[in-house]
Amino acid sequence: MSEKLKLMVVDDEPNNLDLLYRTFRREFKVIKAESATLAMEILDTEGEMAIIISDQSMPDMTGIQFLRKTRESFPDTVRILLSGYAEEQINCGVDEVKEADIFKCVTKPCSLPELKSVIQESVELYNTNKGL
Structure with a gap:
């Protein structure tokens, strides 16, 4: 059996972190971070993640x-x-999204089937990026 891909979820709301963890823990090694600063520290230790899901609004x-x-x-x-917030999506400028190399912007709350579909596309893109 191959090792699970790493999925990092970054959100300052513990309920959102728990929901994402429960949703994806069977398919991925899910790593939770309550802040972007903590996420950066985890990345320094853990190394590359296949996918990072980050909330836009964090302190x-x-x-x-x-x-x-x-x-x-x-x-x-x-x-x-x-x-x-829908207005964040509007304010989420195309240049900023390109600069951050963001694959998808998803508005919360989103349905779990929709999010799972985005994650599946992300896995395919990651595997392509890695030449797998």
Whole structure:
């Protein structure tokens, strides 16, 4: 059996972290972080994640800022931004999204089937990026 891909979820709301963990723990090694700062520390220790799902609204930095910081060290990681506010999606400028190399912006709350579909696409993209 091959090793599970690593999926990092970053959100300052514990209920969201728990929901994402429960949803994906069977398919992935899910690593939770309550802040972008903690997520950066975990990445320094754990190394590359296949997928990072980050909330946009966090106290220490925005999801876009965090995902942008991960791009240089982990170019193959697939980045997904979660946003609870439609206006954030509008303010989530195309240039910022490109700069952070964000694969998808998903509005919360989203249905689990929709999120699972995005994650499946992300796995396929990650495997392509890695030449698998």
